[in-house]
Amino acid sequence: MSFALPIAFTLAALAVPIMGLYVLKVRLRRVPVSTNLFWKQIYDEKPPRSIWQHFRHFVSLLLQLLLLLLIVLALSDPYFSWQLLESRRLVVVFDNSASMRATDIGPSRLAAAKSAALEIIDGMRFRDEVAIVLAGSTPEVIVGMSGHAPTLRDAINTLSFSDNPTHLVAAIELGHQLLDQHPHGQIFVMTDGAIDSQDLPLPSALESNASLDPTSVAPHKTQRMASVVEYHLFATAAANVGITQLQVRRSLIDPLGYEILASVRNASANQVACRLEFLLNDVPVDVIPLILKPEEIWSRAIEKTSLEGGRLEGVLTQIHGIETKDVSEKTNATKLDTLDFLSTDNNAWALLPSRKTQRVLLVSPGNLFLQKVFEANPLAEVSIRRDFPAQWPVDSIIVLHGNVPSILPPGNVFVIDPMGSCDQWEQGVAIETPIVTEQNKSSPLMNHIRLDNVLIPDAKQLLFRTPPQALAKTLSGESVYAEVQRPEGKCLVLSVNLETSDLAFRTAFPILVANSLGWFSGSTGELQQSLPTGAVTTVTINRATRVSDDVVLNSPHGETTVLFVAGPDSVNIPLTAVGSSQSATIGPLHEVGVWSVRHGRKETTADIPANILAEVAVNLASNRESDLRPAKELVESRQTHFPAAGWLRRPFWYYLVLVACSLTILEWFLYQRRLIS
């Protein structure tokens, strides 16, 4: 036996005053009474047993000394070596993925898992240590190895839902690292089993390892993990129908058109009738009735037209009361409807980029193709001039074809086939039959454009005063299409002669013009991809009207987080919407809905509308997460019992205190009880 606090033995000196008090106690009080007449009757009728009478005070002293000894022992916190050897390290891995919101086990799967985890905490023995790991998009240690049950209980009770997909493997690996190869380590995975189980360390991995190499001394990591992992499932074969994909993008051809890509999965053994509605900024744009066969995945691309962009919401509503055949039973029996146990995937969001009309001033000696390309774009209000105006308009995109002024006008300027030099470049020699061999694929200006097969007989060599951002280069390294870097505004230069080239006949040309108009307008392009939950993304924050505010990230449920940028000295600085564009990485986005980046001012009234800088749509978008039925392998390897604490679950001092309390009661019963009125 060892003692954690041996200094407590100094308290044994209290035995001295106890014995001193005992010596004093034997001197009885002398009480004069008027007569012993009645006392004689009492004691002569029932004389005390002489032996007990003789020793009773001594026994009291022994009891008190024993009581002191027990208290001193308890304070010294004794423990046995076997207690250290038998102590366990337990890791409870919580799956708080979206499917854990399912209500097939009331009130929810996660609540049932938390209740079961509390049983593990109740079954902790002294010197056992438990860690809580949350299997989010990235595994997170909620509480490290701890033997303090209240802390662990609090941590479990504060676990909340997320809309993330299940990421158990990384969490189990983290739990395995926490076990640190402890001989009595164990990992309890509290999950619903709605996960693809091929990567999970399952007990079957142990069997396969044994069959392959029974003499293996160093088993594979998966086998090592499988030996300590127990899966506790909180799920039934619940049915669910959900939206597994929703994306929207602008049409590449029609500037006003957009396409919706939607997928719906019926993850049940029953036929389901439902209705898929699409709302753009809360205005219905389409309603599609669906009758989904068992296990059917319905997908469709739907074309629509709208100048305005905004939030597109897909709402899946199950139609109750329609008779559907129960296929699982392979009988003619019918069921009225199938219950939907997960509401997270019944809604999905996508962001449709808005289109804004732009004024375009085309200064050209006359090119019908060029004129028609701009006029054909419904977002462009084109005005045409043959010569330079006296004053350049501020709110227009200026397209200069051929002639260029000596100083380019400020603002957005698109120069096509320049015929001379200006402040940004010096015209060089003509490039004969250039072949475009290099395109800047990362630039939105070059989206859906291929110039390598375009016949360009004639182009101009431009010697830029400041190095431009080349968008298309010839074999000799000359830029035939470039973005000029200048402080007065955006500027594009296309040095291809349209008259001799067949670029004007290619579909790439209107796309190039449409890309350039979109780039000038600051549009992020045709597609703002909806992200799956748990994703991390980068948003670009453009020029803002209020530069003094912090920039915050608002979750769909209204939680606000101030965005920071990492400074060069590794100090986080609050991100502010200043003049130039900034990028901010946000995530993991663990809730479905539309996340918004906006100014951080608190007052948002009708007079001061919330100034949204960027938005991101997040959907569950997971076929497996929408399928609430647990994986077969996990069902086979599920455990239903938790380890019991055994009879010595508490520290040894606890039992010493119990014995001391018992002795106190005994002493009171023998000596004090009769004296208390």
Next chain:
Amino acid sequence: MLFPADFLTRLEYLSIISKRVFRGQLLAQRRTMQMGAGIEFSDHREYNSGDDLRYLDWNIYARHGDLLLKRFQEEQDLHVYLMLDCSRSMSFGTPSKFDLARQLVAALAYIALADLDRVAVIAYANGVCAELPITRGKARILPFMKFLEELPTSGDETNLEKAVQGLLHRGARTGLAVVVSDLFDEHGFQKGLDQLRHRRFDAHVIQLHDPKEADPALLGDAELIDIESESVRRVTITERNLKLYKQLFTDHQAAVRAYCCTYNLGCTQAPSVVRFDDLIMKMMRESGG
């Protein structure tokens, strides 16, 4: 101080009260049961030869021709014996029972003397310790008080029987015997009172006790010292024992009451913390009722 300055005033007040309200009921002017030459008519009896013709009822003889002799109740001086327990147990308590007992004895003596009765005080413990011979006259109250004031507690036990025997051996004439005691008599208080009854004494018992005797606040180990016998007893007083003690004490008090009730004796029980005049008043009321 046992007898304060206003003690006599309070005694006089009690004496007046006793005459006005309880005339003939308590001590003074009590009629003896002896027939004799009194002035108050009692009844008739037949005339026998040799009877005094002065007491022949001539009116009845004239009307009916019967010779009937008138009988009169003889008034005699009442002999009052105040038996004061002066054993050491009477010194228990604060104020002690003995103080109250002496004040009571003084008061009763004053009332009796004021009614022209003859009064004697017999102090006893395990026998008669001291006595004040029988005397009469209100003026004799001061020797009474002096005697009581100088009277100490003594003796190693209480024996009322011996004390009564001592009284009888002195040839005491039958009268009223008032026993003032705590009656903690190991020999039994009944024997002494029996003897008084048998000798046709009109007995009255005043039993005093200290509140601590009725409800001793004792628990735990203790040495109980009997202040009378000075015997020591080592005991562990438990709650149960204490409860038993209280029951025995209550039984003892009840036994005294029951005895007095059985033999038609006056009985007054009181704690030692009451004032003597209040107690006297209480006795008067009880006798009057």
